[in-house]
Amino acid sequence: MAGLPYIVGNWKMNGTRAMLSEVRAIDRSAARFPKVQVAVAPPATLLYRVRDAVEVIGIGGQDCHAKDSGAFTGDISAPMLKDAGADFTIVGHSERRTLHGESDADVRSKAEAALAAGLAAILCVGETEAERDAGRAEEVVGGQLEGSCPRIDGAPEKLSVAYEPVWAIGTGRVPSVEDVAAMHKSIRDKLVAIYGAGGADVRILYGGSVKADNAAELLSIPDVGGALVGGASLTAESFLAIVGAAASLADD
Numbered sequence: 001m002a003g004l005p006y007i008v009g010n011w012k013m014n015g016t017r018a019m020l021s022e023v024r025a026i027d028r029s030a031a032r033f034p035k036v037q038v039a040v041a042p043p044a045t046l047l048y049r050v051r052d053a054v055e056v057i058g059i060g061g062q063d064c065h066a067k068d069s070g071a072f073t074g075d076i077s078a079p080m081l082k083d084a085g086a087d088f089t090i091v092g093h094s095e096r097r098t099l100h101g102e103s104d105a106d107v108r109s110k111a112e113a114a115l116a117a118g119l120a121a122i123l124c125v126g127e128t129e130a131e132r133d134a135g136r137a138e139e140v141v142g143g144q145l146e147g148s149c150p151r152i153d154g155a156p157e158k159l160s161v162a163y164e165p166v167w168a169i170g171t172g173r174v175p176s177v178e179d180v181a182a183m184h185k186s187i188r189d190k191l192v193a194i195y196g197a198g199g200a201d202v203r204i205l206y207g208g209s210v211k212a213d214n215a216a217e218l219l220s221i222p223d224v225g226g227a228l229v230g231g232a233s234l235t236a237e238s239f240l241a242i243v244g245a246a247a248s249l250a251d252d
């Protein structure tokens with residue numbers, strides 16, 4: 001699998017200008033970890049400010065609309081994110097799928113819109129606890145990939161997939177190393193089935209209660225190419241501890 005470990009903070013609906021000091025501190029320290037690719041997805045209201053505040057890290061949106069413009073009150077398009085300085089956008093986060101009723105087809109259209117606008121896309125997938133308990137986790141995630149992966153010509157260089165088990169988000173619970181390894185292998189196989197050889201290079205991130213004390217273990221699992229971090233990305237101190245763990249592994 002190609003590429004530096006990719007550590008992405010998803011601030012969700014958190015952050016006002018008062019948090020710009022955190023992102024500045026993250027950016028300054030990220031410069032000391034050249035073997036880790038670091039990015040933050042602040043709320044859209046902060047994108048312009050964050051763009052001006054950082055030099056090293058990537059910045060992104062948390063969602064985008066599938067259309068470029070139009071009568072869609074409250075929505076933000078991929079070209080708008082690009083115009084605000086975003087490098088990427090997250091699509092298909094479970095909070096969007098569940099709370100906003102987004103289907104796989106919706107997520108696929110959003111991912112395709114992001115790539116068409118020149119943004120990278122982080123496409124989220126993950127099973128619920130009931131689905132895992134029923135032994136259906138890999139089948140569910142495979143189905144989400146089948147339905148929501150962007151269909152594009154050539155290798156999907158600007159695509160990352162984030163495996164985020166819904167039951168691990170914000171709960172402090174994480175799957176076992178064996179379960180993460182099995183799921184990431186299953187995602188890899190599905191990406192190769194969808195994209196051919198190019199699917200081998202798509203980065204697969206893990207997300208769900210990643211913290212300083214479990215980051216090294218999670219990031220050491222085969223085919224875990226980085227982490228999508230929620231709560232622990234909200235302060236520079238806790239986020240940089242995760243970036244530091246990734247850097248230590250990259251140095252080994």
Ligand code: 13P
Pocket residue numbers: 010093164168169170171172207208209210228229230231232
């Ligand atoms: P937590 O790290 O807070 O569990 O959130 C994970 C997540 O949803 C990132 O997108």
